[in-house]
Amino acid sequence: MRGALSWPFMRLYILTLLYFSANSILNVIIPLKGESLGATNTTIGIIMGAYLFTTMFFRPWAGKMIQKHGPIRVLRTILIINGFALILYTFTGLEGYFVARMLQGVCTAFFSMALQLGIIDALPEKDRSQGISMYSLCASMPGIIGPLLALGIWQAGNMNAFTVAMIAIAILTGVVGYSAKMDKQAAEPVSGQTGQGAKMSESFGQLVKNPHLFKCSVLMLVASLVFGAVTTFIPLYAAQIEGGNAAIYLMLQAGAVVVARFVLRKKIPSDGKWHSSFVMAIMLMLAVAALCVSFSVMGGAVFFYAGAGLMGIAQALLYPTLTTYLTFVLPQLNRNVLIGLFIATADLGVSLGGVIMGPVADIFTYSVMYMICAILGVSMIIFSYERRKIFVGSR
Template sequence: MKGALSWPFLRLYVLTLLYFSANAILNVIIPLKGESLGATNTTIGIIMGAYLFTTMLFRPWAGLMIQKYGPIKALRTILAINGLALLLYTFTGLEGYFVARMLQGVCTAFFSMALQLGIIDALPEKDRSQGISMYSLCASMPGIIGPLLALGIWQAGDMQVFTAAMIAVAILTGGVGYSAKMDNKVAEPAEGKTKQGAAMLKSFSQLIKNPHLFKCSVLMLTASLVFGAVTTFIPLYAAQIQSGNAAIYLMLQAGTVVVARFVLRKKIPSDGKWHSAFVMTNMLILAVAAQAVSFSAIGGAVFFYIGAGLMGIAQALLYPMLTTYLSFVLPQESRNVLIGLFIAMADLGVSLGGVMMGPIADLSSYSTMYMICAILAVSMILFGYDRRLRFVGSR
């Protein structure tokens, strides 16, 4: 196999799958554990949001460090800290969970930036969207079985199984990560670009000044807010829906992401042009998905699971398309840091999905909260249209 499916990249995808497997379990266990301890939706949202909020803060720095030194040097340290974070979950309460989420956030900032920037740098332009899609696919695959395992652990009431699962994931991920070797082209440090460090903080202004980065960031921030609200509160909302099951919902959504990213990976634009119809359709699907989840409180499980499938389609296609587009249009000399800022906006959106939507759920209901998510997605449909954005020769 060649390109994005060659052996060096397959090894990176396997490592990605292992790394994110713990989160697939924690995304269900933490809300349920928090509710059992009497925590409000606001508190649960803050704990869940701490993970990607920390990731957001560290991504630009991670992009700079990886560009300067190369991804392989940081990988072993990252995996050791991640293992420590997973161990914290096994013997602490909500306060310890909050600290562990922050540690995971730091690790994920470096891990995901290392792999995604490595893929972008190593693959030909025509294969970039496939590589990003495969990375995202493997990051999503644990979500197929993880929620079912988590719900089984919780319903069994035996947290020793949870402890064993976290330890096993930490050891297995560390073992594979320490023994893995990146392709030389992937691991090559970007020497000679160290002057970018002095301008890293200045690059934040590009979120507003660069029209390509601004549009992609706003779209991703809004979409990720909806995704974050689903991840955080579906384990609690499902109990209010007749025949609703959080594990089935999350498995269906993750399964749709995996299938769509693999089957449609060649359909994702990889030509440096802005495809308004593609983006607008994705935001429409997201809006319908959120509204279906909202209506399921009245309409029942059918709408609940339809929302899961549609949510998975939107999640599968939007991020790879926007990331690939930015890899073409951003200036080469600052591309890594600016892509880091874009991914940080995705992280911020997921975090806000818990932090902002938690109080809304406390004051109203989960159904109302998801209706607000649908309204936000609708507002992005017209925002996604722009016939002026085209590939520019900034490379």
């Protein structure tokens, strides 16, 4: 394979786009369905959070299984389970949604790890950030049209269309997934290393012991909490904003992610160095975005949609920046497992955005909840700068 935009990689990006299309619809349908059934924000947050909370637990094992069996074999198995989970949404209520979210969480742990590790291993170092950015871009692209489609389905009261959409996505994802291929080096199992890598329990300890992993994980955890609060409650909060529309907000945010990841993909550092000012700028955008969303209940739709754009840009840049950095500084022997742990912190953060911020919204208001998110973003600006010397000195 040559270059992150060659056809074999493009086929993987298309698979990513199809796989995450279901979530772009479910992220709108589930909160609206829950509210219509009288569920509290806490309940809705738990159901939404079950997805990535489950993913978090399985990511480290996903990295190890992929290292042992190879990404292609793992990918094909997971797509079958994912198809079952999508079909489960079509004939169950909130309890069934909870189970389906957990199944999806397991699938996503293995799916995203298989593709990302396959891309990382197949690309030369100078192209890693572009490959990760393109993967993340295609994972975000469904968010441009998915929310609008979901809102149209809901407002029309036509859940048959929802059923057709879930089944179609399950079938298309399976067909494209089974025809996907990766570079021979990336697709083959890594033999002889199963006993050489660190034990799983020791790998968990690296979250604290390894300063590179610790720094990136904390940043990703807090930022993802904000992203999760937006994904879970914007469909409900938008009704309180004059001129606000959840579908438009989510489309603008996803559109900003897509544009920023494509236009700025070459600007993302891919040299293995910690760029403090770059990360601080990203966290500043995140904090301002959350502040705009919080203030929009008084300021109106202008602040609401400005927050969407800034949130999308921050989301577009943070994940590939931190992931690319870790591919350089983590030890090669158990890199897959440690990257799995890092991505698990992103999953945990999104999950906590629903589970923790749901009760906050119940006790206070959505506006106060997003103000707290802005404060967390500001704290991460400080965190990015103050610990910089520790990382430079440890290298």
